[in-house]
Each structure stands twice: as structure tokens, then as C-alpha cells.
Amino acid sequence: MNSQQVSCETGPSASDFLIASKDSELKNLQYFLQMGKVVQCISNLVHALQCERGASNVFLGSDGGKFSEERQTMVSRSDRLNEEFNQALGDIHQELTCHPVSPTLLNQMAAALHALDGLSGLRQGVSAREITAVDATGHYCQLIQSLISVVFEAADVAVDPTIAGPLVAMVHLMNGKEFCGQERAVGSAGFSSGHFDSALSERMVHLIESQERCFEVFTSFADEDSIRLWHQLLANPREQEIHRLRQLGVSIGRYKPLDPSLADEWFRLMSERMDDLKTVEDSVEGCFHARCTERFAEARNSLAHQETLIASLDARTTASQPMLVLCDSGKDQPSGESWASDGVGQHFGRSIFHLVQEQTQRLKDMNDELQGAREALEDRKTQEKAVLFLMEHRGISNDEAHRVLRRLAMDQGRKLPDVARALLSMADVLK
Amino acid sequence: MNSQQVSCETGPSASDFLIASKDSELKNLQYFLQMGKVVQCISNLVHALQCERGASNVFLGSDGGKFSEERQTMVSRSDRLNEEFNQALGDIHQELTCHPVSPTLLNQMAAALHALDGLSGLRQGVSAREITAVDATGHYCQLIQSLISVVFEAADVAVDPTIAGPLVAMVHLMNGKEFCGQERAVGSAGFSSGHFDSALSERMVHLIESQERCFEVFTSFADEDSIRLWHQLLANPREQEIHRLRQLGVSIGRYKPLDPSLADEWFRLMSERMDDLKTVEDSVEGCFHARCTERFAEARNSLAHQETLIASLDARTTASQPMLVLCDSGKDQPSGESWASDGVGQHFGRSIFHLVQEQTQRLKDMNDELQGAREALEDRKTQEKAVLFLMEHRGISNDEAHRVLRRLAMDQGRKLPDVARALLSMADVLK
Known part of the structure; x- marks a missing residue:
């Protein structure tokens, strides 16, 4: 029977790796x-x-x-x-x-x-x-x-969904705010020169639409407080004014002159808007920091708790018989089976088993939850790739490429990322 | 003009992070x-x-x-x-x-x-x-x-496609070989008892199909040598024999008795098959090791080269004017623009710029290349999730859940991962 004894003295044990797994989360x-x-x-x-x-x-x-x-x-x-x-x-x-x-x-x-x-x-x-x-x-x-x-x-x-979410909200808010800043510049150029030519108007439309899409993603990942601030921003009477000026910029033909004094008003309104957007950004940042601190404290406590638990289990069972508890890696049966020759060490086995299984489940849930954030980022990357492909393939500008994609999505009644993906999947045969 | 000088003395520089980026690849x-x-x-x-x-x-x-x-x-x-x-x-x-x-x-x-x-x-x-x-x-x-x-x-x-590929080949080969091992056990049970009941036959079909799908993925990621070994294995006359016995196992009704002496032959043939599969595994492992060593040496040389280059650039331009070279983050124009007030430091700026851009492009290409390996693993995870969902939702076994998925794919003329994805996307409304 001696040859059947598995020697585990030489290498690290299951509990070593369980602790390492928790520790790796903590470091992240x-x-x-x-x-x-x-x-x-x-x-x-x-x-x-x-x-x-x-x-x-x-x-x-x-x-x-x-x-x-x-x-x-x-x-x-x-x-x-x-x-x-x-x-x-x-x-x-x-x-x-x-x-x-x-x-x-x-x-x-x-x-x-x-x-x-x-x-x-x-x-x-x-x-x-x-x-x-x-x-x-x-x-x-x-x-x-x-x-x-x-x-x-x-x-x-970011692999932790509680912190990936705020970061996704943050980066989309920052991008939206940047489009807003570019819109301010385009509008200023138009108003101060007294007219918008079609290139300026089209660029403005592009920037407005891009902004809105960014803010949409932002609202689906932001915390409640930040969303409240965002709604306050939208409810500000200034937004009506901006809307009115935007209409002038995107709809007026190049032959109808505008009052150049509108330029100052436009610049002021848009600058205020950006300051308000910065306040929302600060709120998202605050939420991100709070979640990190919270999750860090949680993870540290959980690690300390498990270390104590494992140490006490180790002490209790050092000399006990090895026994059989097989771990379910999530591959087959939904719950782990166990088969023990006798009661000795069973408590130890069960407990380590449960700790590992608990960690498996936690990591799996976290990964599922992370999926949404991942997809939002993936969508962005896909769109950028599709835009680059169009720019190179047809020799058009970034704005035009965006427009082509948007038109495609509108014509086909599909979402922008889906159209971008479909386009890229055909890139090889189009080259 | 003094207030326009950007102080960069306090923090790490662009080259520090460029080196860190290379170093991080090396550690990986x-x-x-x-x-x-x-x-x-x-x-x-x-x-x-x-x-x-x-x-x-x-x-x-x-x-x-x-x-x-x-x-x-x-x-x-x-x-x-x-x-x-x-x-x-x-x-x-x-x-x-x-x-x-x-x-x-x-x-x-x-x-x-x-x-x-x-x-x-x-x-x-x-x-x-x-x-x-x-x-x-x-x-x-x-x-x-x-x-x-x-x-x-x-x-x-794995983030490096040259090593993710062999690992994806490896894990699918190992999985296929394991299905082969399970098929050996199921066949042994059937032949030694002299008959296959429908449960045994169905399980055998499931194991054969699962094996084949694993080997398909294996061949699309394996190196040439390993694929050659795989084809040698397939060409071995033993495979014909296995095929003949398989047919008996999956098609014979429960009332037609089989010669129990077939059990020994089956066990021997399948054991040989598994030994051959192990040889293919060793070849994949060898390829993986060779690629790792190669890529590691490459990355180490590249890091050393860049460190030397950056040090020489730093030495040449320590006292030079700061100048303007903006990096293209891949967002807008396809190539980076540069605007320099004069020639001083231009060489330095251009070179660091090119080094960063080169690294950006390399990482982007690597990421694109990695996509295939990622998708193969993602497909596997999706299928496993869909199987788990079906098991829980309909209270059926793992084998049955696999069968349901396969039937669905066949009926709809779609690929298995697509059907699995479609099913999971409806999981919320089906619960």
C-alpha cells in the first residue's frame, strides 16, 4: 500500500496556491x-x-x-x-x-x-x-x-468588475468631454467667421453624435451619484441655448451670414458645459477611488481570514490520513463529488475543498460580471479598427469614415459595433 | 516664455516607460x-x-x-x-x-x-x-x-500569440486525448459485457464527436511537425481497426451479443492510440518550449538594443531644447505628424517617437494575431456555459446537454459556438 501514497512534501500545496490566488487579487x-x-x-x-x-x-x-x-x-x-x-x-x-x-x-x-x-x-x-x-x-x-x-x-x-465599470464610465465620459471640446473649437471657427461651410457643419454633426454615443456608454456604467450630476447638467437651461446655436451651425447654408458676436456666447456656453462635465468626471473618479478602497479592504480581510482558517485546518490535520475529495473544476457535474474512505481528515478535506470551490465560483461570477465592461471597450476598439480600415481602403478622412459607418448602421437598422464587426470580417476579401 | 517650459524632471520619462513596456513583455x-x-x-x-x-x-x-x-x-x-x-x-x-x-x-x-x-x-x-x-x-x-x-x-x-497558439493546440489535444481515454473505458465496458445498451452507445457517439472537434481546433493551431505526426497517426492501419470496432459499439442493438474477446483488442488498440497521441503532445510541447526560448531571446536582445539606443540618444540631447513631436496613438491620422521649431533635438525626438510607435504597432499586431487563439478559448467557455445552463435548466446530464446543443446546431445549420452563444443570450428570459 506504501507505493500508493502520493508524496506531496516536495512542492507547494493546494492551500499555498489558494492563498496565492487571493494574494494576486489583492495585488491587482x-x-x-x-x-x-x-x-x-x-x-x-x-x-x-x-x-x-x-x-x-x-x-x-x-x-x-x-x-x-x-x-x-x-x-x-x-x-x-x-x-x-x-x-x-x-x-x-x-x-x-x-x-x-x-x-x-x-x-x-x-x-x-x-x-x-x-x-x-x-x-x-x-x-x-x-x-x-x-x-x-x-x-x-x-x-x-x-x-x-x-x-x-x-x-x-482591470479584472475586477467593481472597478472596471467606473473606469469604463470614466474613459467614455472623458472621450465625450473631449468631443465636446472639439465641438467648441469647430463652433468657434464657424461663428467667428460668420458662416459654417459644409465641412464645418458635417464635422459638427460628427462631434455631436460621437459625444452622445460616449455619454450613452457612460450612463450605463456610471454610479448613481454621477448619473444624477449628469442629469442635472442636462437640465441646465444652458443646454437649450447650446442646442439652439448647434442648430444654426449644422443647418444654416454657407450663404446665410451669422452674427459673429455669437462666437463669444458659444465659447462661454461650451466652456461652462465642459466645466460641468469635469464635475461629473470628479464624481466618477471619487466613486472609482471609493470602490478600490472598499474592495481592497474586503480582499485583505478575506485573505487574512483564509490564512487563519487554513493554518488552523493544517494544524488540526497534519498527521491525518490523506483522503479523497475531488474538486469539481466546473467542467462536469454542477456540484463536487466526494468519496472518503473514513472520517479522518474529512473535515480538513471538505473545508479546503469548499474554500477552493468558493474562490472558483467568485472568480467565475466576477468574470461574468466583467463581460459587460469588456464588451464596451471591445466595441470601441472594433469601431476604431473599422474606421482605420475604411480610411486606408478608400482613402477618406477619419470623419468621413465615421459617417460611412453610421450610414451603414442606419441603412441596415443595426448597431454601430455590429456593422463595424461585419465590415472587419469582410476586410480580407475587400483588400 | 519661461512659464511655458514643461518640467519633466520630477517624474519618469517616456523612455522609462518604453523600457518598462519591453521589460514587461520579457517578464511575461x-x-x-x-x-x-x-x-x-x-x-x-x-x-x-x-x-x-x-x-x-x-x-x-x-x-x-x-x-x-x-x-x-x-x-x-x-x-x-x-x-x-x-x-x-x-x-x-x-x-x-x-x-x-x-x-x-x-x-x-x-x-x-x-x-x-x-x-x-x-x-x-x-x-x-x-x-x-x-x-x-x-x-x-x-x-x-x-x-x-x-x-x-x-x-x-498568454498574451504573446506565438506562445498562445501552441498552448491552445496543446489544451485541445489534451482534451481530445482525454475523450479518447474515456471512449476506451466506455468501449471496454461494452465489449467485455458483450453488448452496448443505448446509453453506452450514445456516450460513445458523444465522446467520438467531442474528440473530433478538439482535434480540429488542435490542427488549426499546431505547428507543422506536430500536424505531420498527427497525420501519421491517422494513417496508421490501427485507425481502421478502431473504426470498425467503433461501428460495432455505436450501431449494434442491445440484443445482438458481441464476442467479449473483442474487449482486449479494443483496449490494446485504444491504448496504442493514446500512446501515439502522447507523442504528438510531446511534439507540441517541444514547439511551445522552442518558441518561448526563441521569443525570450528576441525580446531580451530587443530590450538591450533599445536601452543602448535610448542611452546614446539621451547623452546626445541632454541639453537640447524641448521640441514638438506628437505621437499618434492610432486614433486619428494613420501616420504621426511632427512639428519642430528647429533642428535641435529633432533627431532625438524622432527616434524616441519612432521607438514608441514601433512598440505600439508591434503590440497591436500581436493583439490582432492573438485574437484567433482567444476566440478558440472563448468558444470553449461559451459551450461549457451553455451546457451547464441546459443541465440546470432542464435537469439533464452533461452528455444530453451536449447532444441537445449539437442537434440545435445541426437543425439550424450553424456552428456549435454560435448556437451556444445564441442560447446563452436568451438564458435570462428562459429562466
């Missing part, structure tokens, strides 16, 4: 607690850069006549927030790079930092008025996009 | 190099346990008359391979648990180790003939499944 949460600080800094910095972009636009559009002072104030604020961002990165650099979460997230961080390195040059160009408003806007847009992409990648690696 | 590969050893041990141990299960079945089926010696030999071999598995785990325990890859993988490891703890009890039951052949088989199956699931979870966390 810790990582996101720290990522939260970075996300907050990015949200602040992006807002400051959006203000700086707006002021730079007015400055360049007025040939340096307007907003010279304001712009300097905003530049200083961006610098201060960039400093904070750098400090936050310095604080967690060790953690971010030692815990090798995702090469993609780290590389996106590199891209964002590199884009920030170009900021002084851009500002010099603006100060010296050596760059057009359109080009300056383009550069600011890319810089801001590279920062938002960091949050996107962070959401993409 | 190192992890899989070590996981490879565990996968190899699991493949060996599973094969030994399958042999042990077969021998135990014959032993119990012959009331202890046959295979008593053989069984002891196989038990000793399993013990030796279990020992090796434990040693391998001991060697890499540190790495496995410090690099917090996936709580699910670690928990599955706990489940497998716990199942192994029950092996002695099971063997005692078999030796004393206190357990039926059917029950013993059931316990061995669950144990083996829990070990294969570890490989599945490992494949699920």
Missing part, C-alpha cells in the same frame, strides 16, 4: 488604487489642456488680440497639473513597472509622456503665432487623446 | 518559459493517470483477476511523475505567485493539487475493491480534468 487591487491617482491627475491635466487649447484658439483666431493674459494663466495651470501628474507617476513608477500588468498600458504611458514633451514647442509656436489655429488644435487633440488612451488601457486591464 | 515570456515546464509535467502525469485509470478499470471489471501487477507498475509511474510535477511547482512557486498573472490560474492550480491529494484514497478504494469501476473512472476523470484545466487557464493568460 493595490495596483488600481495607485492607478486611480494617475487617472485623477490625467483627468485634471486634460481639462487644463482643453482650456489652454480653447484660449490658444481664440488667441490665434484674433491675431493675438484676445485672451493673451487668459492663455498665460491657463498655461501656468497646465504646467502645475503636469507637474502633479509627473509626481504621481514618480510615486508609483516602481509599482507600475514591477507589477508587469500590461506592456500596452506602459507603452501608452510612454506615448503620452512623449507627447507632453512636445508641449513647450507647441506653445512657442502659438506665442509667436507661427502656427495656424487649426494646426494648433490638431496637436492639442493628439496630445489629449494620448492621455485619454492611458485611461482606456487601464480600464482594459 | 519568462513566466511562460517556466509555465512550460509545468505544462510538460502535467502532460506526463495525465498520461500516467489515464493508463492507471485504464488498468484500474480492467482490474475492477475482472474482480481483481486481471492487471493487478500492471496496475501497481502504473501507480508507481504516476507517483514518480507526480513527484516531478511537485518538484517543478516547487522550483517555480516563487515566480508563479510573485508575478501575479491570474488569480484564476493560481486557483485552478490549487484545485488540481487538492484533487491530487485525494488520489491515495481513491487507490485504496480500488485495491480493496470497495468502489465500482464506474465510480473509479468518474473520480479519475475529474482529477485529470482539473489538471488539464490548469493548461487551459495558462493558455488563457
Whole structure:
């Protein structure tokens, strides 16, 4: 009978790996607690850069006549927030790079930092008025996009649904707000020149629609408090005013001149809207932080509890017979079967079995819950891929590609991500 | 102009994160190099346990008359391979648990180790003939499944397509081989009793079909050498013989008695088949190891190369003006734009820019390539979920649930994973 004894002395035991599994969850949460600080800094910095972009636009559009002072104030604020961002990165650099979460997230961080390195040059160009408003806007847009992409990648690696949800809400809110900022710039260009040509009008339509879709996803993942703030924003009388001006921008023909004084009103209204959106962002960020802290405390307690439990089980059964309790890996029968030759050690076996099974079930439930967040991000990626494919395939602009996709979805009565997926599935035969 | 200078001294730089991104890839590969050893041990141990299960079945089926010696030999071999598995785990325990890859993988490891703890009890039951052949088989199956699931979870966390592919091939081959082992047991039961009742026949059909589907996925992910071995296996005259016996098992009515001496032939043929499948497994394992080593060396060289490059760029441009090169995050224009106030530092900017962009493109390509492997695993998970749903919803067995799904797919002329997905999408309204 001796040869039938399985030697388990040489390697780590089931309980070692159970503890390691819990511990790995804990490390992930810790990582996101720290990522939260970075996300907050990015949200602040992006807002400051959006203000700086707006002021730079007015400055360049007025040939340096307007907003010279304001712009300097905003530049200083961006610098201060960039400093904070750098400090936050310095604080967690060790953690971010030692815990090798995702090469993609780290590389996106590199891209964002590199884009920030170009900021002084851009500002010099603006100060010296050596760059057009359109080009300056383009550069600011890319810089801001590279920062938002960091949050996107962070959401993409989150494995805990309670924290992935707020991150998905956050990144869609940030994207929506950025479309709003771009709409402000497009509207300003139209109103101040006294007319919208069809390109400007179309771009405005694109930005309005893109914004709305982002906010839709935001509302399906945001917490109640943030959604309440969002509804308050929508109920603000300012939104009616914005709607009225938007109508002028998207419907008026190029031959009907507009009152150029509308430009100031438009800029003011849209800037207020963006400040309000920032308040919603802060609320989402607060919720994200609260959930991380909560889940972290929970996970730490659960780990400590299990360690105590396992230690006491180990102590009780050190010398007992090995016995048979087979774990159900979720593959076959819905519940685990057990077969024990006698009562000795049964308690130990059952308990470890239950702990492992409990963890299996928890991880499975979490994964199912995560599905929604994953799909939202996947949808975004698919659409971006479809847009890139159309741009390359037909040599059209980003806006046009978006329009083609939207028209396709409308014509077929299908959702945008479905149309994008269908298109990509045919990409190979279309090339 | 001073206030426009972005201070970047406080935090880590773009190159720090670029290096971190490369380094994170390297750590991932190192992890899989070590996981490879565990996968190899699991493949060996599973094969030994399958042999042990077969021998135990014959032993119990012959009331202890046959295979008593053989069984002891196989038990000793399993013990030796279990020992090796434990040693391998001991060697890499540190790495496995410090690099917090996936709580699910670690928990599955706990489940497998716990199942192994029950092996002695099971063997005692078999030796004393206190357990039926059917029950013993059931316990061995669950144990083996829990070990294969570890490989599945490992494949699920692989982010490098060159190593995810072989792992997907591996886990499907292992699963197919396990279905083959179960078919051997079912056939043995039928032939030795001289007839197949309809339950036995249906189970045999299920196992044959499941095997074939696994091998299909295997062939779409395996390397050429392994596929060649697989074709050699199929061309072996033994396969004709197996086919003939299978036909007897699945088509003969319960009233037509079979020659019980066929049992020995069946057992021998199927055991040979499994040994051949193990040879294919070894080849896949070899390919996996070779790819890991290759990719690891590649990644290490690339990291070293970039570090040198970045250091030389840093040295050349320490005192230069900051300038503007914006990174394209893949969001808008297909190529990055750059705008530099003058030539100073342009080389530096361009180079870091290109390095980051190169890494972005590489990670994107890798991710696209990974898609196929991900989908194969996702398909499997979806089918298992659909089967579990049917089992719970209609109170039917695992086999029946599989049959229902297959019939549905056949009737609708759709693929099994699609039918499973469609079913799950309706699960909420069916509950």
C-alpha cells in the first residue's frame, strides 16, 4: 500500500496556491488604487489642456488680440497639473513597472509622456503665432487623446468588475468631454467667421453624435451619484441655448451670414458645459477611488481570514490520513463529488475543498460580471479598427469614415459595433 | 516664455516607460518559459493517470483477476511523475505567485493539487475493491480534468500569440486525448459485457464527436511537425481497426451479443492510440518550449538594443531644447505628424517617437494575431456555459446537454459556438 501514497512534501500545496490566488487579487487591487491617482491627475491635466487649447484658439483666431493674459494663466495651470501628474507617476513608477500588468498600458504611458514633451514647442509656436489655429488644435487633440488612451488601457486591464465599470464610465465620459471640446473649437471657427461651410457643419454633426454615443456608454456604467450630476447638467437651461446655436451651425447654408458676436456666447456656453462635465468626471473618479478602497479592504480581510482558517485546518490535520475529495473544476457535474474512505481528515478535506470551490465560483461570477465592461471597450476598439480600415481602403478622412459607418448602421437598422464587426470580417476579401 | 517650459524632471520619462513596456513583455515570456515546464509535467502525469485509470478499470471489471501487477507498475509511474510535477511547482512557486498573472490560474492550480491529494484514497478504494469501476473512472476523470484545466487557464493568460497558439493546440489535444481515454473505458465496458445498451452507445457517439472537434481546433493551431505526426497517426492501419470496432459499439442493438474477446483488442488498440497521441503532445510541447526560448531571446536582445539606443540618444540631447513631436496613438491620422521649431533635438525626438510607435504597432499586431487563439478559448467557455445552463435548466446530464446543443446546431445549420452563444443570450428570459 506504501507505493500508493502520493508524496506531496516536495512542492507547494493546494492551500499555498489558494492563498496565492487571493494574494494576486489583492495585488491587482493595490495596483488600481495607485492607478486611480494617475487617472485623477490625467483627468485634471486634460481639462487644463482643453482650456489652454480653447484660449490658444481664440488667441490665434484674433491675431493675438484676445485672451493673451487668459492663455498665460491657463498655461501656468497646465504646467502645475503636469507637474502633479509627473509626481504621481514618480510615486508609483516602481509599482507600475514591477507589477508587469500590461506592456500596452506602459507603452501608452510612454506615448503620452512623449507627447507632453512636445508641449513647450507647441506653445512657442502659438506665442509667436507661427502656427495656424487649426494646426494648433490638431496637436492639442493628439496630445489629449494620448492621455485619454492611458485611461482606456487601464480600464482594459482591470479584472475586477467593481472597478472596471467606473473606469469604463470614466474613459467614455472623458472621450465625450473631449468631443465636446472639439465641438467648441469647430463652433468657434464657424461663428467667428460668420458662416459654417459644409465641412464645418458635417464635422459638427460628427462631434455631436460621437459625444452622445460616449455619454450613452457612460450612463450605463456610471454610479448613481454621477448619473444624477449628469442629469442635472442636462437640465441646465444652458443646454437649450447650446442646442439652439448647434442648430444654426449644422443647418444654416454657407450663404446665410451669422452674427459673429455669437462666437463669444458659444465659447462661454461650451466652456461652462465642459466645466460641468469635469464635475461629473470628479464624481466618477471619487466613486472609482471609493470602490478600490472598499474592495481592497474586503480582499485583505478575506485573505487574512483564509490564512487563519487554513493554518488552523493544517494544524488540526497534519498527521491525518490523506483522503479523497475531488474538486469539481466546473467542467462536469454542477456540484463536487466526494468519496472518503473514513472520517479522518474529512473535515480538513471538505473545508479546503469548499474554500477552493468558493474562490472558483467568485472568480467565475466576477468574470461574468466583467463581460459587460469588456464588451464596451471591445466595441470601441472594433469601431476604431473599422474606421482605420475604411480610411486606408478608400482613402477618406477619419470623419468621413465615421459617417460611412453610421450610414451603414442606419441603412441596415443595426448597431454601430455590429456593422463595424461585419465590415472587419469582410476586410480580407475587400483588400 | 519661461512659464511655458514643461518640467519633466520630477517624474519618469517616456523612455522609462518604453523600457518598462519591453521589460514587461520579457517578464511575461519568462513566466511562460517556466509555465512550460509545468505544462510538460502535467502532460506526463495525465498520461500516467489515464493508463492507471485504464488498468484500474480492467482490474475492477475482472474482480481483481486481471492487471493487478500492471496496475501497481502504473501507480508507481504516476507517483514518480507526480513527484516531478511537485518538484517543478516547487522550483517555480516563487515566480508563479510573485508575478501575479491570474488569480484564476493560481486557483485552478490549487484545485488540481487538492484533487491530487485525494488520489491515495481513491487507490485504496480500488485495491480493496470497495468502489465500482464506474465510480473509479468518474473520480479519475475529474482529477485529470482539473489538471488539464490548469493548461487551459495558462493558455488563457498568454498574451504573446506565438506562445498562445501552441498552448491552445496543446489544451485541445489534451482534451481530445482525454475523450479518447474515456471512449476506451466506455468501449471496454461494452465489449467485455458483450453488448452496448443505448446509453453506452450514445456516450460513445458523444465522446467520438467531442474528440473530433478538439482535434480540429488542435490542427488549426499546431505547428507543422506536430500536424505531420498527427497525420501519421491517422494513417496508421490501427485507425481502421478502431473504426470498425467503433461501428460495432455505436450501431449494434442491445440484443445482438458481441464476442467479449473483442474487449482486449479494443483496449490494446485504444491504448496504442493514446500512446501515439502522447507523442504528438510531446511534439507540441517541444514547439511551445522552442518558441518561448526563441521569443525570450528576441525580446531580451530587443530590450538591450533599445536601452543602448535610448542611452546614446539621451547623452546626445541632454541639453537640447524641448521640441514638438506628437505621437499618434492610432486614433486619428494613420501616420504621426511632427512639428519642430528647429533642428535641435529633432533627431532625438524622432527616434524616441519612432521607438514608441514601433512598440505600439508591434503590440497591436500581436493583439490582432492573438485574437484567433482567444476566440478558440472563448468558444470553449461559451459551450461549457451553455451546457451547464441546459443541465440546470432542464435537469439533464452533461452528455444530453451536449447532444441537445449539437442537434440545435445541426437543425439550424450553424456552428456549435454560435448556437451556444445564441442560447446563452436568451438564458435570462428562459429562466
